[in-house]
Amino acid sequence: MSADSEDGTIDPHEVGSRGGDDGGDGDAHHAFWADEVADAVEARDPDEPIVIKGGVSPSGIAHIGNFNEIIRGYFVAAVLRERGHEVRQVFTSDDKDALRKLPRTLADTDGDIVELGDVNAGALGQNLGKPYTDIPDPFEDGHDSYAAHFAALLSADAEALGIPVEMVSNTELYADGTFDEVVERVLRNADAARDTLGEYQDKVDEDYVPFMPQCSECGMLTQDVIEVDVDAREVHYRCSGIEAGDRFMEGCGHEGVASFREGKLPWRFEWPAQWEVLGVDFEPFGKDHAEGSWPSGVDIAREVLGNDPPVPMVYEWFTLNGESLSSSEGHVVTVQEVLDLIEPEVLRYFFARNPKKAKDFDIERLDQLVNEFDRFERAYFGEEGPDERFAAFAERAYPFVVDEVREGRVRLPYTFAAVLGMVDDREFRIQLARDEGHFTEDTPEWAIEDALERVERARRWAERCDNEYNYRLQSELPDHDFDADVEAALEDLADFVADGHDGEAIQGEIYETARRHDVEVGDFFAAGYRLFFDETQGPRLGEFLGELEREFVVDRLRREA
RNA sequence: GGGCUUGUAGCUCAGUCAGGGAGAGCGACGGACUCUUAAUCCGUCGGUCGGGGGUUCAACUCCCUCCAAGCCCGCCA
Numbered sequence: 115m116s117a118d119s120e121d122g123t124i125d126p127h128e129v130g131s132r133g134g135d136d137g138g139d140g141d142a143h144h145a146f147w148a149d150e151v152a153d154a155v156e157a158r159d160p161d162e163p164i165v166i167k168g169g170v171s172p173s174g175i176a177h178i179g180n181f182n183e184i185i186r187g188y189f190v191a192a193v194l195r196e197r198g199h200e201v202r203q204v205f206t207s208d209d210k211d212a213l214r215k216l217p218r219t220l221a222d223t224d225g226d227i228v229e230l231g232d233v234n235a236g237a238l239g240q241n242l243g244k245p246y247t248d249i250p251d252p253f254e255d256g257h258d259s260y261a262a263h264f265a266a267l268l269s270a271d272a273e274a275l276g277i278p279v280e281m282v283s284n285t286e287l288y289a290d291g292t293f294d295e296v297v298e299r300v301l302r303n304a305d306a307a308r309d310t311l312g313e314y315q316d317k318v319d320e321d322y323v324p325f326m327p328q329c330s331e332c333g334m335l336t337q338d339v340i341e342v343d344v345d346a347r348e349v350h351y352r353c354s355g356i357e358a359g360d361r362f363m364e365g366c367g368h369e370g371v372a373s374f375r376e377g378k379l380p381w382r383f384e385w386p387a388q389w390e391v392l393g394v395d396f397e398p399f400g401k402d403h404a405e406g407s408w409p410s411g412v413d414i415a416r417e418v419l420g421n422d423p424p425v426p427m428v429y430e431w432f433t434l435n436g437e438s439l440s441s442s443e444g445h446v447v448t449v450q451e452v453l454d455l456i457e458p459e460v461l462r463y464f465f466a467r468n469p470k471k472a473k474d475f476d477i478e479r480l481d482q483l484v485n486e487f488d489r490f491e492r493a494y495f496g497e498e499g500p501d502e503r504f505a506a507f508a509e510r511a512y513p514f515v516v517d518e519v520r521e522g523r524v525r526l527p528y529t530f531a532a533v534l535g536m537v538d539d540r541e542f543r544i545q546l547a548r549d550e551g552h553f554t555e556d557t558p559e560w561a562i563e564d565a566l567e568r569v570e571r572a573r574r575w576a577e578r579c580d581n582e583y584n585y586r587l588q589s590e591l592p593d594h595d596f597d598a599d600v601e602a603a604l605e606d607l608a609d610f611v612a613d614g615h616d617g618e619a620i621q622g623e624i625y626e627t628a629r630r631h632d633v634e635v636g637d638f639f640a641a642g643y644r645l646f647f648d649e650t651q652g653p654r655l656g657e658f659l660g661e662l663e664r665e666f667v668v669d670r671l672r673r674e675a
Numbered sequence: 676g677g678g679c680u681u682g683u684a685g686c687u688c689a690g691u692c693a694g695g696g697a698g699a700g701c702g703a704c705g706g707a708c709u710c711u712u713a714a715u716c717c718g719u720c721g722g723u724c725g726g727g728g729g730u731u732c733a734a735c736u737c738c739c740u741c742c743a744a745g746c747c748c749g750c751c752a
Contacts, residue, residue, distance in 0.1 A: 127680075131692070171752055211752060317750065357750060381752050405679055405747035430681065431745070438745070467688080472681050472745080474688095482687050482701055489700070501699065504689065530714045550714060582713065618710095625710045639712055654714060 126399070126408055126426035129154050131470050145506035147469060148189040148514070151396065154425045155194065160395045162200045166191050167394045167424070169206035169284075172246050172264035174217035174441035175227060177448055178475065181271060182429055185465040186398040188277045192514045203279045205268070206388055209246040209261035210285045210378045212335045214358040216242075218442050221267055223255045225450025243334040243356045243363040245378075247285040261285070271449035275458050276517055284384070287391065288375050294347065296387045296419065297374040300324050301344050303418050310417045311382055314410040324383050327372035329353035334365050335378065347374045382407065386415040386423065394424040398469075404428045429469040435476055447477070455480055455575045457568065460487045462515045478579050484528040484568075490515075491525065524565040526552055528572050532583035533653045535573030537662070543569055546661045549617065585647045587662075591675060592648035600641050601673075603631040608671035617660020624656055645670050 130151045144150050155164060168183030184205055191201045216239055222228050230238075233252040238260075241249040246261035257263040265281055272279045287293050300307055304324060312318040323339040327349045338354040349372045353365035379387055385407060388394065399408065408426055415423045431438065439446050452461055455477070464475065464483060476482075492498045493508035513519050526534070526547060534543040543566060547553045553562060576583035596604070610623045628638040643652040646659070659667050669675040 128692095173752085208752075214751070314748090315750080385752095401680060401746050402752090403747090407747095407752080428680080433745090470680085471688085474686095476687075479687065479701085485700065486687075501689075504699075507689085527714070533714055546714085552714095622710050624712095635711065643712085651712065654712070656710080657714080 123412060124154070124423075124426060126404055126428040127470075129425060129427040130398075130429075144510075145503070146189075146193070146466075146510040148193045149510065151190045151425065151427055152193040152197065155190070155396050156197070158395065158422075158425065161393070163202045164191075164194055164199050164395045165393045166194075166201060166203045167206060167388065167392060167397045168204075168399075169208055169388070170268075171208040171211045172261045173211075173213070175219055175221045175446050175448065176225075176264055176267040176271065177221070177439060177441065177446035178434075178452055179431070179439040179446070180268065181449055182400065182465070182469075183398065184268070184272055184277060184279055185275070185462065186427070186429055186469055187396065188279070189466060189511075189514055190396055190398075203277070204282050204392060204394075205272075205279050206282045206284055206287075206392075207261060207265040207268070208284050208381070208384070209259075209265070210288060211381070212243050212245060212356060212358070213238075213241055213249060213260070214243075215361075219444040219446070220252065221448050222253055223263070223267075225267060225270070225448040227444065227446065227448065227451075229444075242358060243365075245285060245328065245333075245335065247283065248333050267448075267450075274449065274453055275462060282392070284378075284388075287388075288378060291375060292391050293379070293387060294374050296390055297325065297379060298344060298347060300379060300383055300387070300418060301342055304342070307383065307414070307418050310413045311410060313413070314382070314406060323349075324380055325349055325374075325377055326380060327351040327370075327377035329366060329368050330370045330372070330376070331368040332366040334363070336365055338365075340369070348372070349374070349377060351377075382410050383414055383418070386411045386419055386421070389415060389424055390419055390421050396425045396427070398427045398429055400431060401428055427469070430472045432473040432475055434474075435478065436474055447475075455571050455578065456484055457571065459516045460484055463487045463490055466511045466515050477575075478581070480575055481528040481532075481572075488525045488527070491523070494519075495521065522558065522561055524552055524557060524561045526565050526568055528568065528575075529583060531569045531572035532576045533658075534569045535576060535583070536585045536647070536653065536658075537587045540566070542661050546657070549657065549661070582651070585649055585652050587646060588648050591670065591673060592644060594641070594644050594673070596641055597633075599631045599633050600637065603627045603633050603638060604641060604645075604671050604673070606630070608668045611659065611664060611671065612668045614664065615660075617657035619656075620660050621654065621656020645673070 130147045166187040168187050170180050170183055187203055191203045194201050216230060216235065218230055219227050220230065220233060237250065238252050247259045249260040251257040251260055251263040253263060255263070257266055261283070265283065269281050301324065307324045308318055308320065308322050323342060325339065325342070326335045326337055327339065328335050332353060334353060335356055336351055336353050337356065338352045339349055340352060341350040351370060351372060353368040355363050355365040378384065412423045415421045434445060434447060437445060460483060467473065489498055490508050490512065493505045494512035498505065530550070534546060537543070544553065544562060547565070552565070606627045607623060610627070611620060615623070624638060624642070625635055628635045639655060640650050642655050643649050646652070666675070
C-alpha cells in the first residue's frame, strides 16, 4: 500500500519500512530503508535545497539515543545527495524550553558522564522554569549557557562521525525575528489553534493562549497571559509560575509586556512552526512522538498555519545493555565514550540497520557488532557468502557508512585486537598480526596504521568490561608458588626458548615439557599465565611468548625478573 | 482501559511489504593443526518464527484473538 492515506496524511510508521511508496520508479525493492524514505521525499517534489531536520530539548545528557535524530536523517540526506539533490541537514536545539527538573547526570566537555553532585547543583536549581539558553553552563568551560554546552557536545559528536549538520538554536530563531510572522499567524488564528490542539489536549479551553511569555524580571516562562495585541505584536502577562512535572514553580508576580521575541510558542505549535520557517521536507522522530505530537502537528500545520507537514519517519528505540536508555537514571552512554571503543564506521553501521526494529546496543558484546560490520564490509567487496539480501544491503549502504570506499583495508578481528592490546608494544602487535596472516608484505603502511587503531579501542573495551581479554603483560615478576616439578619444567622451557625457537615451536614445547616432567598440562599453562599475566588463564601462550623479547621471556620463566 | 510499535536459535540479528526451502554470525559441543588454554580451519547440536485460532493446495509472512515489553492516550517536551 501507499504511505499516503485517503486524506493525504502520511503514516509515519509506513515511511522507511520498505513497504512504502515506491516513488513511481517501478523499483519498490529497495535494499536500504533510506532509499524508501528518499522516494517519499522526492514524491513531494520539494524545492531545493531539500531540508532534513532533527531536534531535541537540551536536557540532561547528549547521549547515543539522541543521535538517532541526526544519523537517521544523515542517511536520507546522503542518499538524496547521491541522487543529485542539494540537501541541508539541520538540527534544532530546542533550547528556549524551560528547565523543568534537574537531571541526575550530566556529560562534561569531554563527553564523560558525571553526577549532578559533581557540578554546582544549587546554582542549576535556581534556574528551574527558565529557558536553557538563560542558564549558565554548569561546567564553566566557556560556553554561553547550559544549552550551548549541550549543543556543543552534539555538534562534536556529529563531527566525530563525519556528519555535516547545521546546528540551529531555537532561541536564536525567536531572537532574530525568524518566528515573528508565524507567531503572529498562530495568535491571529487563536480560535483555530485552540480548536485544533483541544482535540489532543483536555487542558486547552477558551482561555488558552498559544504563547508563553518570558518574565522580564526573573526570566521564567509563564502561561498566564492577560491580553494579546496581535497588531502591536505584544503579549501582556503576569509571572505567576509554571508547572514542572508534578511540581509548580512559583513566579515572581511581575506584570509586564513581552514582544513575540520575548517568549515562545508551546511545543505543539513550535514544531510545526519550525517546519515552516526552516522549510522542512523530512524529519525522523522517536516513537514517543508518533501518537501525540505528530498527529497534532499535522493538524496544526494544515488548520492553523496552512502548510503541509514534512515526510515523517518513526524510528524504534534501541536498548542499552538490554534496558531502555534513561538520562534520569544515568543509564546512558555518550557517543564520545562509544568512539573510544569502536570505529566511527561501526557506529554508523549500527544506525544503518532497520530503524523499525528494536535493537540492543550491548557494550559487553561489542565484538559481535564489530564482527557484523566486518562481514558487512566484506559483503560490499564481494568477499562474503551467498546471503544475497545482506549483500544487496551492503552494496547499497556501505558507501554511506564509511568515510571513503577504499580497497585494501585490514580489519583485525576485534577479539584478536584485544589480545594484541595485552602488550603495549607496537612492533609486537604488528609482528603477531603478521604471523596470523592479517598483514602481509604487501599491506601498505596506512592500512597497518588504521588496523592498529582498533587495537587501542579493543584494549579500552577489555578494560571497561573487565572481561576475559583484560590481561596485561606484567612488567614485574608476580607473586607465585610452584611445585618443584613445575619449577623444573619451567627451567627446561626457559632453556628451550633461550635456544631460539618461534612461537609455534614454543607452544608445542609447552606440552612436551609438561609431559616430560609429569606435570598436568593445565597446571603448567596456569604457571605460565601466572608469571606473565598474574592470572590463571590467558591468550594462546606459545605464540604470545614467541613475539616477546627472548631475554625477557627466559628471565621470567626462570623467575629472575 | 483505548491506540501504536516491537517479539525469529543461548546471544546479536537477517528474512515478513510481494505466502512455497527457517537462515547468518557469535557462543556451546566435537574434531584437525607434532599442541585440552580464548587469535587458525572443519563439523555438530540448537528454533512449536511469543501463544492460540482462521483464510489458503501452502502461513514467520495475510486476518482475528490472547500474552509480554516499550511508547502514547494528564501536563510538558
